[in-house]
Amino acid sequence: MTIQFNDETFRDDFTFRNSAAAIARFPFPFHEDSYMYSVNLEPHTTLRPGSPFEFAFDVDEHYLAEMKERAQVLADDPLRCQSLPHMTLAGWDLLEYIMEAKARDYPDMFSLSKNGNAWHWVNKPMQIEQKFTFLDESTLPCGPLEYITRQTQGDFALLDQRDDNLWMDAGMITTQADWSLDFDIGMNFFEWHAPVPKAHEMGIFVRALKFLLNLQQGAPTRRLNWTMTVNPLLDTSPENYHKWGPMKTGMTIDTIGQQQHLRVELQTLFRLPRSNAIAFPIRAYLCSFEDLVSVPKWGRRLHRVVRGIPEELATYKGFIANQPLMLEYLSQYDDGAATSDGIFPDD
Amino acid sequence: MSAGTANINVTVAGVTKINDLVTRFKFVRTGGGELPTFSGGAHTVVEMRDGDLTRLNPYSLMSDPANRGAYTISVRRDDQGRGGSLFMHSQVREGMEMVISNPVNLFSLDLRAKKHLMIAGGIGITPFMAQMKQLAATNGLFELHYSVRTASLGTYASELSAQFPSKVHIYHDDLEQRIQLETLLDGQPLGTHLYVCGPKGMIDWVRGQAQKLGWPREAVHYEEFLAPVSGRPFDVRLAASDKTIRVGEHQSLLEAIEAAGVDAPYLCRGGACGQCETKVLEHDGELKHHDHWLSEEEHRSGKVIMPCVSRFEGKTLVLDR
Numbered sequence: 221m222t223i224q225f226n227d228e229t230f231r232d233d234f235t236f237r238n239s240a241a242a243i244a245r246f247p248f249p250f251h252e253d254s255y256m257y258s259v260n261l262e263p264h265t266t267l268r269p270g271s272p273f274e275f276a277f278d279v280d281e282h283y284l285a286e287m288k289e290r291a292q293v294l295a296d297d298p299l300r301c302q303s304l305p306h307m308t309l310a311g312w313d314l315l316e317y318i319m320e321a322k323a324r325d326y327p328d329m330f331s332l333s334k335n336g337n338a339w340h341w342v343n344k345p346m347q348i349e350q351k352f353t354f355l356d357e358s359t360l361p362c363g364p365l366e367y368i369t370r371q372t373q374g375d376f377a378l379l380d381q382r383d384d385n386l387w388m389d390a391g392m393i394t395t396q397a398d399w400s401l402d403f404d405i406g407m408n409f410f411e412w413h414a415p416v417p418k419a420h421e422m423g424i425f426v427r428a429l430k431f432l433l434n435l436q437q438g439a440p441t442r443r444l445n446w447t448m449t450v451n452p453l454l455d456t457s458p459e460n461y462h463k464w465g466p467m468k469t470g471m472t473i474d475t476i477g478q479q480q481h482l483r484v485e486l487q488t489l490f491r492l493p494r495s496n497a498i499a500f501p502i503r504a505y506l507c508s509f510e511d512l513v514s515v516p517k518w519g520r521r522l523h524r525v526v527r528g529i530p531e532e533l534a535t536y537k538g539f540i541a542n543q544p545l546m547l548e549y550l551s552q553y554d555d556g557a558a559t560s561d562g563i564f565p566d567d
Numbered sequence: 568m569s570a571g572t573a574n575i576n577v578t579v580a581g582v583t584k585i586n587d588l589v590t591r592f593k594f595v596r597t598g599g600g601e602l603p604t605f606s607g608g609a610h611t612v613v614e615m616r617d618g619d620l621t622r623l624n625p626y627s628l629m630s631d632p633a634n635r636g637a638y639t640i641s642v643r644r645d646d647q648g649r650g651g652s653l654f655m656h657s658q659v660r661e662g663m664e665m666v667i668s669n670p671v672n673l674f675s676l677d678l679r680a681k682k683h684l685m686i687a688g689g690i691g692i693t694p695f696m697a698q699m700k701q702l703a704a705t706n707g708l709f710e711l712h713y714s715v716r717t718a719s720l721g722t723y724a725s726e727l728s729a730q731f732p733s734k735v736h737i738y739h740d741d742l743e744q745r746i747q748l749e750t751l752l753d754g755q756p757l758g759t760h761l762y763v764c765g766p767k768g769m770i771d772w773v774r775g776q777a778q779k780l781g782w783p784r785e786a787v788h789y790e791e792f793l794a795p796v797s798g799r800p801f802d803v804r805l806a807a808s809d810k811t812i813r814v815g816e817h818q819s820l821l822e823a824i825e826a827a828g829v830d831a832p833y834l835c836r837g838g839a840c841g842q843c844e845t846k847v848l849e850h851d852g853e854l855k856h857h858d859h860w861l862s863e864e865e866h867r868s869g870k871v872i873m874p875c876v877s878r879f880e881g882k883t884l885v886l887d888r
Contacts, residue, residue, distance in 0.1 A: 306678035309705070355705075382677050383785045434834055434842050437603055438573035438669040494632065494701075496606040496675040 222328060225284040225345065231292075236452035238511055242281055246507045247272045248515075248563045249444040249484050253524040255533075257419050261431065264440035264488050268564070272486055276321040276440070277372060278503065279329065284345060286373045286395070286454065293394040293455050294370075299402045300457075301366045303378070303390035310378045310390060311365035312355055313492035314499050318368050343371055365390055374486075374503030377401075379409075379432075381496055386432060388412055389497075395454040395504045397447045397483060398538065403458070417532045435498060437491040444563075448539040448546075449483040452506045471542060476549045477510035480542070482522070509549060515565045519553030526550060573669045574614075575602065579661050580637060589690065589722045590656055591629075594638045597664055601635035605670035607698030608790070611638065612668040612836060615654045622822070624651040625836050627764075627790075628670060629696035633704060638667070641722065643690040648794055649817045671834050674764065674790035676701070681758030683709040686746065686773050688765025692722055694790060695764065699731065712746050714738040714769070748776050764790045793838045795819035796857055798878045804885040805829060806848055820874035824888060831874070831888055838876035845886050847872050852881010 228235045238246070267273035272280070294300055303311055319341055323332040331342045337354040348371065352359040360367045369376050369392035378390035386409045393401035404412045409429050419425060435441065449456055450468045471479050486503040513519035526546050534540040560566055581593035596602055605628055615622040626640040642655045659665070674694050676683060683702060685695045692713055702709045711734060715721035718739055727735045738744040752761070761782065763773040770789045777787045797817045804811050805824065814823040821843055824831045834842040838858030847854065847870055856866045858873035865871055872879075872886070 309678060380678070381675065430841065434840060436573060436669055436671060436834070437605070493604040493670070494606055495678065496609075496672045 230454040249446040264442040275325040307390035310495040310497035315364040315368040377500040379498040440490040442488040445485040513553040523550035523554035607701035608674035609670035609672035614666040627693040629693040631700040680760035686763040688769040691765030849885040
């Protein structure tokens, strides 16, 4: 296999690490030296081989550790995966989409063979081999959504489309930035976005919904979102806030480089063919400040973004208390030099 | 085609005359391979190259959504129309290569429904053909009430009756058989969703009756594709592209914009989806709105237009395109 998988944890002793190659391909989200909301959607087509934008579903060195972490979260809280009864077909859509994409894009790791509805799936890294009947739930160990997302990095929301709105009617949500599927399930697009500051007034959600309702089969789209996470935690859920919230206090200028992580979500949107629902994968990537500033362009830019961010956004993203310490640390890596456009490091 | 649409190159694998008005076309992927699956109710936009003119018309997919080998559509000949259906009937032959869009569904089943009650008139049967196949494969409960002019013009009526004998009810206009709508709608179990596709008069009748009987708005679904209407030619200034174009008598505004090489967004081309909504920067004359996307208030405002079906009469029109 071409990928060397890390043996690492996202809890307790936090042994999560990015290799040099993983740092180089990190999806740094800031294309300029400042940040404001926008409907920053672009076609989800192949961009830059080796980057997280190369394939429909990125598999990287954290794959096995993330799947182990997901299994642990689900064992502690089964409500992280839910699917309302009418969403089973959308679950099959997602399973089909992911299996076909992974078998095509990573043939050394995954394979799918079909004889009519008799399917045979092989996931070599996880040592899974499954023969099942497509569209027959009784032939899988669990529902199709849960089955495939226990083998795929990132959270997944399945959005039903009806009444000119989108409804969060199914999902596998274990690596979230402080929102809860159990709370949001059954809500529509405006309801689940209600807590986001400023964007409603800017008309962002009306425009975004209009765009998404017309999302076309065969033309997936993507955007990057970001927040800040202290320690490499994947599960920053409201359910577990009592465990991770207190970690946000107590960083010092000596520990912040290792403890503070920029958390980037590669959010993609796919029209599902059989159900006409939308799949919304949210893939989280973590990178410590120390690793980020090893790329000079990113060190300079991150300092300027954190310095200039509107107060409401720093509050909403949960890092306003640590902002002064972040700036103290990051300012050491900003010599004031100009930065190039775009998110990728200068070669 | 245009911004945001993903296209498929297909070859016509069959042209079958169904009756005096309707012809069925079968498409397979050019060079072989599977077509995308789709959901019942979806349509595809077929590109027709007729000399210098390119027409793009939407047609409902009527084949089994699970069949990835071929798509089929049925086209009703409209002798008074702008020529798209006539082109399909007179020019399209087996073996011809064409371009179609990926499936788009603006008439989707509500999968929460306990029962799907379908009402079709004439060629409006086609989206239900795919939906019934989808539901039959997933043990969905459905019932079709299908109104046709005469038995000989009852497109697929006998085929459907044979396939789903206890679920399909045919009504012949010439025998004065009428759907007993009030009784039908009144007797449905809770959780039933109602779908109607057919002539405008039928859609209005069914929606009106459902509303009168207190059906929830969200449980009533309809698909009404408007064909662009012909009208007097007019000139338009496209401000963003810095072009002035003329819209011909039998051309839609959207088609004229495309013919000028300007890439404009669209999906349904029938005034329903909202994708082609365009800002009107200036106008001295009357906007002829024909869509059912914009609200009456927006129609009166004179600030937006749906170029797929709407036109203009007057001196000057300037669009933000």
